Amino acid sequence: xLTISSSPASHLPTPARHSAQGTLTFEDRIANAPVRMIEAKxxxxxxGDTRTHVYQIESGAICLYKVMPDGRRQVLNIxxxxxxxxxxxxxxxAFNAQATKHTRVRCMAASALxxxxxxxGHFGLKLYEAISLELAASRELLLTVGQRSAxxxxxxxxxxxxxxxxxxxxxxxxxxxxxxxxxxxxxxGLTIETVSRTFTKLKLQGLIELDQSSGxxxxxxxxxxxxxxxxxx
Amino acid sequence: xLTISSSPASHLPTPARHSAQGTLTFEDRIANAPVRMIEAKxxxxxxGDTRTHVYQIESGAICLYKVMPDGRRQVLNIxxxxxxxxxxxxxxxAFNAQATKHTRVRCMAASALxxxxxxxGHFGLKLYEAISLELAASRELLLTVGQRSAxxxxxxxxxxxxxxxxxxxxxxxxxxxxxxxxxxxxxxGLTIETVSRTFTKLKLQGLIELDQSSGxxxxxxxxxxxxxxxxxx
DNA sequence: CGGAACATTGACCCATGTCAAGTGTCGTGG
DNA sequence: CCACGACACTTGACATGGGTCAATGTTCCG
Numbered sequence: 107x108l109t110i111s112s113s114p115a116s117h118l119p120t121p122a123r124h125s126a127q128g129t130l131t132f133e134d135r136i137a138n139a140p141v142r143m144i145e146a147k148x149x150x151x152x153x154g155d156t157r158t159h160v161y162q163i164e165s166g167a168i169c170l171y172k173v174m175p176d177g178r179r180q181v182l183n184i185x186x187x188x189x190x191x192x193x194x195x196x197x198x199x200a201f202n203a204q205a206t207k208h209t210r211v212r213c214m215a216a217s218a219l220x221x222x223x224x225x226x227g228h229f230g231l232k233l234y235e236a237i238s239l240e241l242a243a244s245r246e247l248l249l250t251v252g253q254r255s256a257x258x259x260x261x262x263x264x265x266x267x268x269x270x271x272x273x274x275x276x277x278x279x280x281x282x283x284x285x286x287x288x289x290x291x292x293x294x295g296l297t298i299e300t301v302s303r304t305f306t307k308l309k310l311q312g313l314i315e316l317d318q319s320s321g322x323x324x325x326x327x328x329x330x331x332x333x334x335x336x337x338x339x
Numbered sequence: 340x341l342t343i344s345s346s347p348a349s350h351l352p353t354p355a356r357h358s359a360q361g362t363l364t365f366e367d368r369i370a371n372a373p374v375r376m377i378e379a380k381x382x383x384x385x386x387g388d389t390r391t392h393v394y395q396i397e398s399g400a401i402c403l404y405k406v407m408p409d410g411r412r413q414v415l416n417i418x419x420x421x422x423x424x425x426x427x428x429x430x431x432x433a434f435n436a437q438a439t440k441h442t443r444v445r446c447m448a449a450s451a452l453x454x455x456x457x458x459x460g461h462f463g464l465k466l467y468e469a470i471s472l473e474l475a476a477s478r479e480l481l482l483t484v485g486q487r488s489a490x491x492x493x494x495x496x497x498x499x500x501x502x503x504x505x506x507x508x509x510x511x512x513x514x515x516x517x518x519x520x521x522x523x524x525x526x527x528g529l530t531i532e533t534v535s536r537t538f539t540k541l542k543l544q545g546l547i548e549l550d551q552s553s554g555x556x557x558x559x560x561x562x563x564x565x566x567x568x569x570x571x572x
Numbered sequence: 573c574g575g576a577a578c579a580t581t582g583a584c585c586c587a588t589g590t591c592a593a594g595t596g597t598c599g600t601g602g
Numbered sequence: 603c604c605a606c607g608a609c610a611c612t613t614g615a616c617a618t619g620g621g622t623c624a625a626t627g628t629t630c631c632g
Binding site for chain 3: 284302303
């Protein structure tokens with residue numbers, strides 16, 4: 107099942123309580139960390155930058171991607187509100203993080219996180235859980251990009267966004283795409299043209315409805331699921 | 340840079356020392372964990388199985404893969420000696436693990452690991468580091484599968500194995516492929532035929548030499564690197 | 573209103589998939 | 603030691619999904 111972003115700890119209820127050691131919980135700390143605003147197209151960090159902070163998205167969307175010397179681009183994830191980005195143990199970022207729209211993030215110093223984790227095992231396990239969800243999402247995307255057809259990829263993608271909405275208590279049949287066709291294409295390993303053609307094909311088949319190219323209504327979720335799983339026709 | 344398997348902690352020197360709390364280090368524990376033997380084609384675990392253990396490979400190779408209902412298969416990683424597999428926080432495995440040849444693994448109960456991590460932050464950070472390397476490798480593979488051509492994918496793959504050899508102090512210009520063309524194909528998102536044709540193409544270009552289909556000699560690493568990075572011709 | 577950025581659509585092409593023979597290579601049993 | 607079968611790999615001929623290039627539409631914002 108394709109997943110948009112890792113959706114870590116933040117989605118659990120986050121009561122303001124204290125851990126055994128009397129320190130603040132992971133959720134508390136993030137919730138009170140300083141905010142930073144990023145404009146559309148602005149980069150939060152680039153590949154090769156020193157990993158200074160870990161961020162949690164409050165609103166907006168951040169596109170995580172890698173580029174090849176000739177400009178080919180692979181989007182690794184599209185991080186949405188609630189998601190943590192920048193986790194990892196290597197001292198430099200291995201990818202770029204760019205806002206697709208006006209975005210607010212909470213910033214926590216990586217060194218502070220590291221210190222807390224080494225002092226409080228439960229805190230460290232939180233990081234471990236968060237990153238292991240990211241890994242699962244990355245592997246799911248790998249399956250999609252490596253094995254599925256264009257139709258199947260786009261169907262998987264739409265369902266992933268729908269599930270994401272479900273988790274946030276928003277409607278599951280109406281999706282607002284927080285990114286361009288180019289971002290979707292580079293996420294799914296397709297060109298803009300193929301993404302566009304695939305949307306129209308899905309529309310002609312009566313599975314979706316398009317509203318101004320960034321609004322999508324899912325008309326037949328079951329059919330989309332069969333498609334995504336390669337069980338169509 | 341494409342990486343074969345995550346290559347975690349185990350590659351650091353592993354002197355038998357004790358951590359601050361007087362408990363054994365991660366490396367000590369793994370090194371003394373019970374061994375299990377697996378025959379070629381046998382599964383270590385399957386998708387959906389309860390995550391009971393974390394394993395470290397001593398010898399052999401384990402192919403990690405996901406399958407779709409219709410049988411399409413994506414190999415996520417090919418774990419080699421030294422690698423940890425089965426890390427993650429979800430209670431069930433999200434993929435299958437199958438030996439490609441006779442393999443020895445060390446087994447550590449996941450519950451014990453979890454307990455140790457919650458008690459000793461440094462121990463937890465080790466897990467975090469190990470899994471974050473896996474994530475980086477998975478994302479690198481995603482770039483390869485999503486953006487590179489067949490030639491570029493195979494070149495990246497061979498170089499990944501070569502670097503892997505380098506880290507183990509083995510020769511970097513002679514590679515023994517521990518898996519079939521089918522495994523390679525499903526790893527790179529290609530068919531067996533395309534993998535085979537690509538090998539012969541590389542051979543005709545004088546970049547590699549083949550010995551009985553599982554031995555590969557790299558004749559021009561620089562050219563292979565240019566190829567892998569999309570900088571050829 | 574005008575222009576830039578984004579999206580759609582069409583025509584064509586090509587890299588890779590599919591299908592179908594072959595050709596090793598290896599292990600087993602006669 | 604050889605014959606045989608199983609399996610993996612290679613190679614060829616052909617088909618096709620998705621890429622490329624180019625034109626047109628649409629949306630949005632100054």
